[in-house]
Amino acid sequence: MRLQVFLGALLFWNAVHAADHSPAIVIHGGAGALEAGRYTPEEEAAYKAKLTEALNAGYATLDAGGTALDAIEQAIVIMEDSPLFNAGKGSVFTKDGANELDASIMDGATRNAGAVAGVKSVKNPISLARAVMEKSRHVMFAREGAETFAKEQGLEFVAPDYFYTERRWDALQDALEKEKKAKKETALPDDRKFGTVGAVALDRDGNLAAGTSTGGMTMKQWGRVGDSPIIGAGTFADNNSCAVSSTGHGEFFIRLTVARDICAQVEYGGKSVADATQDVIHNRLTGMDAEGGVIVLGKDGDFAMAFNSKGMFRGVKTAVEERVAIYGNE
Ligand code: ASP
Numbered sequence: 001m002r003l004q005v006f007l008g009a010l011l012f013w014n015a016v017h018a019a020d021h022s023p024a025i026v027i028h029g030g031a032g033a034l035e036a037g038r039y040t041p042e043e044e045a046a047y048k049a050k051l052t053e054a055l056n057a058g059y060a061t062l063d064a065g066g067t068a069l070d071a072i073e074q075a076i077v078i079m080e081d082s083p084l085f086n087a088g089k090g091s092v093f094t095k096d097g098a099n100e101l102d103a104s105i106m107d108g109a110t111r112n113a114g115a116v117a118g119v120k121s122v123k124n125p126i127s128l129a130r131a132v133m134e135k136s137r138h139v140m141f142a143r144e145g146a147e148t149f150a151k152e153q154g155l156e157f158v159a160p161d162y163f164y165t166e167r168r169w170d171a172l173q174d175a176l177e178k179e180k181k182a183k184k185e186t187a188l189p190d191d192r193k194f195g196t197v198g199a200v201a202l203d204r205d206g207n208l209a210a211g212t213s214t215g216g217m218t219m220k221q222w223g224r225v226g227d228s229p230i231i232g233a234g235t236f237a238d239n240n241s242c243a244v245s246s247t248g249h250g251e252f253f254i255r256l257t258v259a260r261d262i263c264a265q266v267e268y269g270g271k272s273v274a275d276a277t278q279d280v281i282h283n284r285l286t287g288m289d290a291e292g293g294v295i296v297l298g299k300d301g302d303f304a305m306a307f308n309s310k311g312m313f314r315g316v317k318t319a320v321e322e323r324v325a326i327y328g329n330e
Helices: 002-018 041-063 068-080 125-135 143-152 166-182 250-255 258-267 273-287
Strands: 024-032 101-107 112-119 140-142 197-202 208-214 235-237 242-248 292-298 303-307 311-318 322-327
Touching: 024 041, 024 068, 024 242, 024 292, 024 303, 041 068, 041 197, 041 311, 041 322, 068 101, 068 125, 068 197, 068 208, 101 125, 101 235, 112 125, 112 143, 125 143, 125 208, 140 143, 197 242, 197 292, 208 235, 208 242, 235 258, 242 250, 242 258, 242 273, 258 273, 258 292, 273 292, 273 303, 292 311, 303 311
Parallel strands: 112 140
Antiparallel strands: 024 197, 024 311, 101 112, 101 208, 197 208, 235 242, 242 292, 292 303, 311 322
């Protein structure tokens, strides 16, 4: 009898303590040439309002005891549905004028992951990545295979012109024009204003999750896949270390396995989230002459939002802090 009481008390203690993490969510809406004055006050306000909406939706889920996975999916869907960001509606165009979307998601509790590359008519690629993680035996699906799987899973489809925005179309025309003038293939547009979206969260049970969604880079060759759907480069989450979502020049993020490297430095190197992030962005990425940024959330709720570009759309919400910013000095 006494033993039962003791075990009961132990279970209760565990239940209480397993659920005592203070929730946190950090998001980004892409890094790039975002210098103060680039946007009008109205445009800045629109970006900040959308970031705030995404943060609030994710945080409300966490606050109510929901999972980190649900929180990041909700936050990312809001940004995918907005034409402001280069993900979902508002995605950039490939060189031949199409939209090819990539996304990935990872569950820090199980280290299960899902990813999709080159999808053309699924409204919310992050939800498809989650379905791949939860409903298939695989981690990544590409192109037609990904869309067939999306159909089987009942995901929402849209006509390809749903993704069209004048701004992104004009950016492609500009990039093509510049390439023509340069008389050689310029791998990337000069205007490196990225706009990928991502989120990382910690829920009350202490579980971390990370997700990233993108249209890729303007004028990318058809079939090109960046870092965003690559687990370990664009996205990584492990309850033993941290959760990361990347944005920037994907080819370098893949080669540096940016997301995994940050978490590995935390896990094996005993570094703080801030120090590991600082090393990967400001030493390793900068050392390769590449641009971009990351959001990182540690298992104890410590977080970093770091970039070596001029700015990064970003935001954080915890029990004690709520902040959104665009430019470097904000
Ligand atoms: N990382 C993305 C890619 O290379 C682009 C971005 O972050 O804006 O596809």
